[in-house]
Amino acid sequence: MADRRPWWQGAVGYEIYIRSFQDTDGDGVGDMEGIRRRLPYLADLGVNILWITPCFPSPGFDHGYDVSDYRDIDPLFGTLDDLDRVVAEAHDLGMKVLADLVPNHSSHEHPWFRAATADPEGPYRDYYVWRDPAPDGGPPNNWVSHFGGPAWTLHEPTGQYYMHLFLPEQPDLNWHNEKVREEFDEILRFWFERGIDGFRIDVAHSLLEDQEFRDNPKREGDALHGEIPGTQFDHFDHVHNLDQPEVPDIYRRWNRIAAEYDAMLVGEVYVLEAERLVRYVDGGRALHSPFYFATLKARWDGREIRETLGKGTAINGDTLSWPLSSHDDPHAAERFGGGEVGARRALAYLTLLMGLPGLPFLYQGDEIGLDNGRVDVKEDPIAVRNEGAVGRDGVRTPVPWSPDEPGFGFTTGEPWLPFGSNRDASTTIAAQMDDPTSQWHRTRALLHLRRELDDLRFGPMPIWLEGHADVVAFARGDAVVAMNAGKVPREVALPAGSWTVVFDTREGRTDRPVDTEVTIAPDHAVVLRHTG
Ligand code: GLC
DSSP: OOOOSOTTTTOOEEEEOGGGTOOSSSSSSOOHHHHHHHHHHHHHHTOOEEEEOOOSOOOOTTTTSSOSOTTSOOTTTOOHHHHHHHHHHHHHTTOEEEEEEOOSBOOTTSHHHHHHHHOTTSTTGGGBOEEOOOTTSSOSSOOBOTTSSBSEEEETTTTEEEEOSSOTTSOBBOTTSHHHHHHHHHHHHHHHHTTOOEEEETTTTOSOOOTTOOOOOBOTTOOOTTOOHHHHGGGBOOTTTSSOTTHHHHHHHHHHHHHHHTOEEEEOOOOOOGGGGHHHHGGGTSOSEEBOGGGGTOOSOHHHHHHHHHHHHHHHTTOOEEESOBTTBOOHHHHTTSHHHHHHHHHHHHHHHHHSSSEEEEETTGGGTOOOOOOOOOOSHHHHHSTTOOOSGGGSSOOOOOSSSGGGGTOSSOOSSOOOTTOOGGGSHHHHHTOTTSHHHHHHHHHHHHHHOHHHHHOOOOEEOOOOTTEEEEEETTEEEEEEOSSSOEEEEOOSSOEEEEEETTTEEEEEEESSEEEEOTTEEEEEEEOO
C-alpha cells in the first residue's frame, strides 16, 4: 500500500541560525555555501528537516527578521543559485528545507514601506498600519513593542503613527488589506516553485490586530515604573494585538497553496497554552504544525515536565513541533543548569521529545549539549535597547566545529559574535565525534533509533505511566520512554510483557533485557522496546 502519511510525520527538525552556522568566505558570518558543505554532516546526524533562519535581503536591524526583499537572498549569505544548490543537495540526501517567512512585518527599507511613507495617498500606504495621534499628540493607544518602548513611531512628514510590534525598523504589515494577502500568496509560490519544502512562519500568532485599536488591559498588580522597557511587554494582556480569532484564516488560505506543492507550514505561534494552538491547525486545514513553546519553559522538575508535555499531546494530538532550544531562548543545556549537568539533562529531555507524537526540533549545537556562550557584546536588539536585559546573543554564538582550526572551524576571519569564554576543545563537534562516549554520539544514536522504532514516530498517543513524581514515562505501542528528573535512581513499572532497554542516555545504544521494571539514573532517560 502506498504510504499516505505526510512526509513530515515522524521527522526530526533542525534549526540553522545561518549567521552562526558555517562561514566559508571569511567575513565572520555564516552563509549558504556553509550550509551546503555541512549537509552530509546533518544527514548523518539523522535530521530530516532543516529550518534555515531568514536569509533574504535585510538591513539587519534584527539580524534578518527585517526583510527588505522577500524574493532574493542577501549577498551576505550568497545568491539564489547557492540556495538552489542547498535545496537540491539536501533533497539528494533525503532532507527537506524550510525557509523562514516573516509576514508580520517587513523592513522599513522594503520598497512597500518606502512607497507608503513617500506617498500617503498611494496604494502602499495601506500595506502598513497607520493611525492618527491620540488627542495629546502621543501614540494612538497603549500597545508596546516586544523589544521595549511604544509599538508606535510617529512619521513626522505625514503626521501619523505606524505600528510595529518589534523595532521601529520593522513596521507591521496590514493583513486586513487583501493586497498584502495577494502579495504573500505570490511570495509563497515563488519559493515553492524554487523547490522550498515549506516555511517556518515568524510570529505566526500576531498578524492581525483589533480594528478598533483598543488599549490592552494591564495585568493585575503590575507597576510599570522603574522597569527596563523590554519587560513592559509582559505587563499587558495582549488581547487586542496577539492571537486574534481571524488569524488562522490566513493559514487556511496558505494551506491550499502549500497543498499544491506538498509543502509544510510550521508556525511560530508563541502562545504557551496548549488549548490556544488547536485552531491554528484546524484539523490540518491551516498550519500543519505549531511550535509548542511551553516545551522551552518547563523547569527541571518531573511533575512540571510531565504536565507540560502531557497537555500538549492530550489537546493537540500529533500536530505539535517540540523545540529543544531556539535562537530566541536559552539552549536546553543552559536552561537545565549549564555545563555537564545541563548537557546530560538536555539529552534526557530530548529523549522524551523524540518519543512524542509530532516533530522534535533541535537547534544547532544542541547535538553536543552546548549551553549559551558567555559573551559580553551586545548585538541583539533586546540587549541593545534594554540596559540590564539578558539578550539573545549567548544562544546565537557561532557553532564551534573543530578545536584544531582558528575560528573553531566556523570562520577564518573574525566571527560576528564571539564564541564565548566557556568554549574549548571539548565543546567542539569534531572532538565529540572522536569520542564514542560523547553527547554527540548519544544524540546521533537516539535520532537513528527513532527511525528504527516505528512506534516512536507513528505509534498511538502516549499512555503516561504511573510512578514517582521525579519520573516522566510513557508507552507508545511497542516503545516505552522514561526519564528521571530527580536526585536518586527511580524505578518505573513497565506494561505487561518483556522489555529490552535499547537506548540509555548513559551508554547510547544498548540491548539490555529487563523484568517488570526499569531503573533510571538521576538526570538520565531510557528507551525500551517490547520484545514479547
Ligand atoms: C521571532 C523571531 C525572532 C525575531 C522576531 C521578530 O520571534 O524568532 O528572532 O526577533 O520574531 O521578527
